[in-house]
Amino acid sequence: MIEINQLSKKYKGADFFSVTDLDLSISKKEIFGLLGPNGAGKTTVISLLCSLIKPTSGSFTIDGLTYKKNKNQLKQLIGIVPQEYALYPTLTAFENLQYFGSMYGLKGTELKAKINAALETLGLSQFSHKKIDTFSGGMKRRINLIASILHDPKVLFLDEPSVGVDVQSKNVIINYLKELNKKGTTIIYTSHHLNEAESFCTKVAIIDHGKIVTQGSPKDLINNQPNANNLEDVFLALTGSALRDHA
Numbered sequence: 001m002i003e004i005n006q007l008s009k010k011y012k013g014a015d016f017f018s019v020t021d022l023d024l025s026i027s028k029k030e031i032f033g034l035l036g037p038n039g040a041g042k043t044t045v046i047s048l049l050c051s052l053i054k055p056t057s058g059s060f061t062i063d064g065l066t067y068k069k070n071k072n073q074l075k076q077l078i079g080i081v082p083q084e085y086a087l088y089p090t091l092t093a094f095e096n097l098q099y100f101g102s103m104y105g106l107k108g109t110e111l112k113a114k115i116n117a118a119l120e121t122l123g124l125s126q127f128s129h130k131k132i133d134t135f136s137g138g139m140k141r142r143i144n145l146i147a148s149i150l151h152d153p154k155v156l157f158l159d160e161p162s163v164g165v166d167v168q169s170k171n172v173i174i175n176y177l178k179e180l181n182k183k184g185t186t187i188i189y190t191s192h193h194l195n196e197a198e199s200f201c202t203k204v205a206i207i208d209h210g211k212i213v214t215q216g217s218p219k220d221l222i223n224n225q226p227n228a229n230n231l232e233d234v235f236l237a238l239t240g241s242a243l244r245d246h247a
């Protein structure tokens with residue numbers, strides 16, 4: 001589904017590469033986790049694959065399409081759930097979702113039915129006509145998610161979808177994503193929650209300093225790392241315990 005070939009990114013004015021010579025192949029059935037310490041390059045990889053930023057070098061295809069040749073098809077093919085809430089605080093949940101659906105050409109009764117079905121599944125029906133600025137973090141995350149899936153993307157990118165949400169909201173989000181994956185959506189997500197990634201992901205890549213240090217199923221990575229009992233042990237063994245503060 002996704003083929004990445006020697007992808008590199010150096011931001012304008014930066015004196016280092018945020019992503020270096022990334023090669024990765026992600027198949028259709030995966031729930032793929034991009035894991036790494038702060039500043040490892042996870043958001044940069046997602047932003048590149050969503051064509052929000054341009055690569056410095058290298059290339060990738062999604063379902064055989066490239067940004068240069070198939071910009072509009074690619075836009076329809078993918079959904080993006082950004083780290084920050086991309087919602088209008090003074091509009092209601094329903095109005096926000098109508099707006100995002102219309103950006104993908106959806107309208108009328110089809111759009112309304114899709115919004116209502118997703119609100120129902122994610123436990124938000126009764127809040128559909130409340131303004132977003134009255135919502136909790138977990139509710140906003142769920143609306144952010146619905147906004148990204150109304151056009152039925154084949155590939156869904158999520159940048160830290162469970163930040164700032166309680167366990168109940170997190171479970172609803174994770175179960176919803178698992179259902180989407182079962183129905184055929186490829187899921188690529190970043191997270192700092194290694195327990196969550198261990199149970200949720202079919203495959204993960206650990207990246208550090210813009211390079212992949214290892215990849216595989218969580219089970220294989222744990223089995224192959226001496227003295228590792230879980231994914232966090234693997235992560236610490238491969239990325240070290242030094243802090244990654246920067247300003």
Ligand SMILES: Nc1ncnc2c1ncn2[C@@H]1O[C@H](COP(=O)(O)OP(=O)(O)OP(=O)(O)O)[C@@H](O)[C@H]1O
Nearest residue numbers: 011012014018036037038039040041042043044045
């Ligand atoms: N717009 C930018 N201009 C210059 N450097 C940037 C820019 N965005 C990110 N970087 C740098 O690129 C590197 C990778 O950043 P990125 O946000 O991709 O990491 P991350 O793994 O998503 O981190 P976090 O877990 O903190 O979200 C960091 O050193 C960061 O400071």
